[in-house]
Amino acid sequence: MFFNEEFETLPRQALAALQLKRLQVVLERVYANVPFYKSSFDKAGVKPGDVKGLEDLQRFPFTTKQDMRDSYPYGLFATPMEEIVRIHASSGTTGKPTVVGYTSKDIDVWAELMARSFVSAGAHKGDIIHNAYGYGLFTGGLGAHYGAERLGASVIPMSGGNTKKQIMIMQDFGSTVLTCTPSYSLFMAEAAHEEGIDFRSLKLRVGIFGAEPWSEAMRAEIEDKLNLSAIDIYGLSEIMGPGVAIECIQGKKGLHIWEDHFIAEIIDPETGQRLEEGERGELVITTITKQGIPLIRYRTRDITSITTEPCICGRSHARIMRMSGRSDDMLIIRGVNVFPSQIESVLVGIEGVEPHYLLIVERKDNLDTLEIQVEVDERLFSDEIKVLQKLSRRIEKEIKDMLGITCTAKLVEPKSIQRSEGKAKRVFDNRKL
Structure with missing residues (x-):
């Protein structure tokens, strides 16, 4: 099932030809309209006209989040403000936010790609989509909302928070699709359990989860507790918002990136050199249809790999593999x-451990230390001290065996780790690096 079969199944050769044509246009556009890009291209000794094939893109310089902050708020816009109909900003925790602007055509493309994404995930026009992504400057809520409306489904604009009401609405309104962060979905399951509500009694069929890295083990946990099929969606405010890439429900083996609107590359995060298909590195994206704020070779900092192998769903667009974290979230101990997601995979596989944890990194006597604070099952926490000690040792051993790092496991009581209704903050790196 497709939303736009013609473009979703374009032969690879036709897709590449379309990408090249659109790339040439956008390079000319930013060179003429964005002083940052004119200066950046000139310094690198390249001109838009140098692009004769897609491989020529790697000659152009990268764009970074810092470049966007340095151009705050509108310095990278390629369109006059009177043509900008929407402004969003990133949820960054340090420095100034990254600001993005959308023309009416940008909003139209975004809605189309989100509708494609919903259909890829198994949603359809008859669904009732419970949208618990945050509305506001964050792109998640409105991105999913417009996509649901474009699909023709019924959308419930819940936004985040007020968890008990969320559960009541899902029950009473017969929600069939849930959209939120993966960590918040587990928080919902926990809250429902406390209220004596079994998610199996709800009509939820599909969950579309994104905005933070999550593991296959966490997927299994979500699917078990929420009784739905959990689908990974990818996006970032700088590029568009949610809907840049998504898993298809038939495969769940990588996320289709909509290549008629984006060009994806994988680079070595240290050297910046482009890597071959299948090699894991940092994802770099070029927007080729964006009007408000086109970005050339934007370094996402997300670590993944890419494949063009055919997918059983019939979509021809390349797939990026599940994110293993971010190059700037990577811990070197x-x-x-x-990556935190690797630690999570180990923890979720240990019986008696809840999927709520914190990683505390310190430097003591010039040596790095890692403390993992993890909640334990209600039944276990009231058990004998020797049982808890045994569980702590098991966690420490499995982390050492699987990841090669030494840690201290600290078991904490159930519900003592702060829950997040947005992106979960898992890591506290207190080293002075």
């Missing part, structure tokens, strides 16, 4: 590179 005594020389070992590790």
